[in-house]
Amino acid sequence: MYGRYTQELGVYAKEEAARLRDGGGLRRVTSVRSRSAELLEYEKDPCAKCHVCTSRCQKFLISRVGEDWIFLILLGLVMALVSWVMDYAIAFCQQAQKWMYGGLDSNMLLQYLAWVTYPVVLITFSAGFTQILSPQAVGSGIPEMKTILRGVVLKEYLTFKTFVAKVIGLTCALGSGMPLGKEGPFVHVASLCAALLSKFLAALFGGIYKNELRNTEMLSAACAVGVGCCFAAPIGGVLFSIEVTSTFFAVRNYWRGFFAATFSAFIFRVLAVWNQDEETITALFKTRFRLDFPFDLQELPAFAILGIACGFGGALFVYLNRLIVECMRKQKTINKFLLRKRLVYPAMVTLIISTLTFPPGFGQFMAGQLTQHESLVALLDNRTWCRQGVAEEFDYISHSHAWKHPQVNVFITLILFIVMKFWMSAVATTMPVPCGAFMPVFLIGAAFGRLVGETMAVMFPDGIHADGSVYPIVPGGYAVVGAAALSGAVTHTVSTAVIVFELTGQISHILPVMIAVILANAVAQSLQPSLYDSIIRIKKLPYLPELGMGHHEKYNIRVEDIMVRDVRYITLSSSYREVQEVLMTGQLKTLALVESTDSMILLGSIERSQLQSLLSLQLGPTRRLDHLRRHAQDNGTHTHTLGAHAHLTSLDTMDSPPSPPCTHTHSYTSNTSNTSARHGVRFLPCVRLKVTVTIEILNPLPQIAEWEEQQLDEPVDFNNCKIDPAPFQLVERTSLHKTHTIFSLLGLDHAYVTSTGRLVGVVSLRELRKAIEGSVTVTGVKVRPPLASFRDSGNTTSVSEVTELHKLWNRHRGLSLPREPTPPDMEDQLDLVFLCE
């Protein structure tokens, strides 16, 4: 890349030199200059949008505790405020819709139009606003956070623009009453908030807030805050965020999440008290189940079946969601149309969904006029809706009319609600607005649980308890269990159990909930990836997939099967030309440094940028000027270089500060590109040049080119180069499983594969991902000798390594002691015999 820049500029300079003599090439040169500058800037940050943190040390840092506390308090405070204000705004939006709908009850058509237009406008606005301001704000945000916490920097995802887009877009999207959730986006909002807060504090106080590594730790706390202040569930929030975003969790960072989430949840609920919404701090969806006899032991099978059914349901939801996205993508005509008219899809989806939920229409059979919050409150009610199969004592909840239909049984209403909401939620979450799927799924789960509970209540009207006392069945308990199980199945988490306890303020159903959640997880995990992993795959985010359980073939895949053997490296005796070539061909962020091409002993790794600056130094303007000056002095009497001489002399007079012995930085006063291009001198843009002199050099190009070739042939001077002397190394026989663990644990981007110190290959995140995703492994792996696969995987010494070692050893022995020669075949055989013992 650097080379391309040099060459391009060289070619252009020649052309421009010719044109300048004709006059009027000035503008073109400027444009060329800027293109080159762009190229170079791009090169400096090879993938500006997504580069992977390489240094494995970056993960580990403890920062000063006092400053952490302040940061976490601020974060909790801000997020609680955001959450509360957003809830208020959402409630206001929904109230406005109800008011409009209620006010127009004289005319059904007007009512319908109001009911439909309102959400369509809101969702379209949300989609358009997000699209314009920051497309990164679309969707849940948990998959992105998972990727970011893995160590991959998705820079655009943590900007102020994204924050604004996410908060406003989410408020509108939720205000529309669509089956969308707040929780996923809130994890993203909290992370954004943490990132911005860090930047802000760094700007104010500097110091520790500038530390990138600390910020990663804070992000993980922020995720907990996001869930915590969304549901007022600090413990569940911490656990959920750990389960959803982490692979390995440092227990010493635990307290951060707990502290911030608790503080945030506290403020969130205190705001409600201060606003006189609540008398004191209680749960968000408070239930009032019996404490002394929450459930009977004989109900447990029903809970278990509910859990298993939720497991299947969860897997189906993830599958459906992915299917919709993939269908849309595959249908090229639809895809093209939608890409052009981005707002059509959300508007259409909203139109269909809101038409179906129109209360006087189909909505009457599925409690269409209720908001999510109202539905959930109703579903978690501790009273039984139907005792004898018909809705009898069913007029005490404020939302009763929604579920009680004069012609239709409560069961039908519930089933319709579940089925319709299921696909609606799956479709709605594919809209390009900020939205999560947790809450809709939670609601569907609660409805399903309520359905099972009501069925149980009908089957056992006096409860199942054998002894004298009658304990009627509590369908609300089933709703709680169903909600936890289905949301657990979709997200592949166990901590939804804790979230429901904190949401409902009751822990009496702990055992049924735990049993159902575990069973649901077991079923769902064996059928589908979690929703977040599914989105990671759909979005093709640079995340390392988890090793599935029971994938035994992974144990037989070795690093040597997946590594790239054609490693780009430089040696201690490399010339600058070789460095240039290596830089031009490869894309890796760091390059291996080996002793020599023969020995291939890995000495360390050098960052690409370091090599670029080495090259710049070698071909830089100061050395060019030196060369030109020397050249001019040599040919001072000749006519055609007189100009150049004059130029250089004038430069000398302008050199005001005495330059340091090694790093010469001259200051000139003018526009770089023009002069440099005119001179044919390839000034590097990073050096400030303010040359006013505009003397024409008649023809110095051949000399410069010659000089450049000379310079490129010189061996590299590694003196001014930072070398990482301990890049991470694997051996050829390291198993895929171990490699995956080490990459995950240390957040590696790539690792060198060595064999007794000799560099033989490199494995990067890409190869690993490919190997794990399986497409390569089945067909593409190198077939190993039959004996090798029977070998113990704990045995880290491989035949090839031993052979290598023995070669080295034989060489040594050959020098020190004569010995009867062993045929090499024999020697290898001996190794095999030993290793297979």
Place this chain on the structure above:
Amino acid sequence: MYGRYTQELGVYAKEEAARLRDGGGLRRVTSVRSRSAELLEYEKDPCAKCHVCTSRCQKFLISRVGEDWIFLILLGLVMALVSWVMDYAIAFCQQAQKWMYGGLDSNMLLQYLAWVTYPVVLITFSAGFTQILSPQAVGSGIPEMKTILRGVVLKEYLTFKTFVAKVIGLTCALGSGMPLGKEGPFVHVASLCAALLSKFLAALFGGIYKNELRNTEMLSAACAVGVGCCFAAPIGGVLFSIEVTSTFFAVRNYWRGFFAATFSAFIFRVLAVWNQDEETITALFKTRFRLDFPFDLQELPAFAILGIACGFGGALFVYLNRLIVECMRKQKTINKFLLRKRLVYPAMVTLIISTLTFPPGFGQFMAGQLTQHESLVALLDNRTWCRQGVAEEFDYISHSHAWKHPQVNVFITLILFIVMKFWMSAVATTMPVPCGAFMPVFLIGAAFGRLVGETMAVMFPDGIHADGSVYPIVPGGYAVVGAAALSGAVTHTVSTAVIVFELTGQISHILPVMIAVILANAVAQSLQPSLYDSIIRIKKLPYLPELGMGHHEKYNIRVEDIMVRDVRYITLSSSYREVQEVLMTGQLKTLALVESTDSMILLGSIERSQLQSLLSLQLGPTRRLDHLRRHAQDNGTHTHTLGAHAHLTSLDTMDSPPSPPCTHTHSYTSNTSNTSARHGVRFLPCVRLKVTVTIEILNPLPQIAEWEEQQLDEPVDFNNCKIDPAPFQLVERTSLHKTHTIFSLLGLDHAYVTSTGRLVGVVSLRELRKAIEGSVTVTGVKVRPPLASFRDSGNTTSVSEVTELHKLWNRHRGLSLPREPTPPDMEDQLDLVFLCE
């Protein structure tokens, strides 16, 4: 060590050869043989009682899921049964004491004797039984499990004997009514159970159950089961066990703990239902607090103060506990006496404590006759004990008479209870019986919370709520908060919050509990280590301490400051003699293999046992026999070696199976030691020898010694040696903090320190521990040049490394291209300039 064996046996063989000629040395020889065998066996497992798993790959293994489920179900089942039976037995013991005490109420003295004798007998039996069967069963077990899960194998801690000792000892100790807990030991019991179950299943089915690595994962699940089935708190159990035992936690192993703990808690509670103790599954210490208004917002400062006070109290408890142990140790006379009469101390402590709690005596002022369970139930009661400072409506709990004293205020009773129980618990947990401190601390916390709550109730008799409605203060809520906060402070965990919710079956006080627990943790962590870390220090377990927060000096300590520079290594051209010397001097489990003493390029590491077998092979019996045979053939006509010749010939005739070309294993039929000693041939005990021939060799020793010397001078044949080609490497400038993280993450035992491939030092757990514990670092560190400490810690290239690299590079350059020489000082200076920029 090996060398010592060889030498010793050599000396003895000479002596014995002399004695044999006098006759009658047979018995002595046998005893020598066995001593040598012991030595060799010891050598094979260099520290049989505590060796550290070195291979970092061992940590990571996913096993087949189906087998995991079965294992976890079995584990949960067994532990639930154990827990339930133990609870039953403990309740029975306590009932027996009460019955005895009650039956003797005619005579105070008899009553006292019964009250005191019963616990003394039980505790003495528990201490004696544990001492005799397995001293490892003493104490909590959590510190040991923490160490084991860190990767250090404390073998004796997971045997069947320990299991029996722990279960019976614990039952007796708890049955005595002393302020001891069940939770810590239960973690140990569950781990024991998991280890034994693994062994049992491995014996039955083999396969996956034999896998050591899987067992570690199972141990971590077992810890969760231990807490889970002790308190019927699955979620809290999982979290508590993670916080207490792990440093880095693999989220993918999360489900194991949840599943096993849930199943175990379920069975534990189901047993109670089946036994008709309970109607259905509910919490262990069910509370009945108001749901709609659990606490007022204005009570939060009181909760916060309670949390902070508990923080100080927790720190004090840990300090007191350690102080008692250290006092006992320092007082040499006491120490000696106690070491001789091991049962005196527990008996004395029990006598004092039970005398003080004697109900008609001092016990009447501190609810002495109540068991822990009864006290806790009373403390968590939702009714207020005193409204106006005197106990008014105080006769509805069954245990009321214990707290209500005709002359004494409830406050005095509570304060006395807290103060007395505080020191009693601290003392009682130092007794050499299986016991934990969690439950006593929990109880003290509850009492302290109740005290604060009652005080609040007196101060605000009508509650603090400003609006019309009266919500009286619930002192039981304070008790819950206090219990969570104090136990959290002592153990440095946040998850005690979850445990109290699961224990009480109510989550309504979530915010006060979380706030108090976090504050208590913040205070306690800044004052004292956790109780478990304190015990780890007291017991000097091989655990890597945590890096304290805010220890900034740790960032400035580098590996080079703490590493051992005098590394034992072998080279590719080492002779056997050198290997022998290295084995004799060092104690490390693995030895570094370098290219040569000059280059010092690290090639890999070899396990000690591998080198030992190499040595055995070189000096082994087959090669000895070969030598003897050749020697005999050479001198066949001489008289004095005729016997030897005959011997060898007879051996030849007995060689029935043709030996393989490389590994010769001869079978003889006789007692090894006699013949080998008599022959002066140093047979290695590991080779089966059944020689019947008893021919005397007159004087072959000089030849053998000479031959041995020859053999030792030969270079080592590394063909049959497993070499780990990628031992973990650090560089000199790696910070202590990073080193600590890597050691913790990967469970390392030692790491080599290299500088551009050259071995310069080694860091083991020991050095790291020393450095972290700080005693060394303050005075013992190498002083760094002033400039160096200002350098960015993220900069992994150090001056020395760069210099090393440059030397190498200069050497290369010197070969390829001549260049004007730079003075070495100048070159270093340039590096510094660059690095400090």
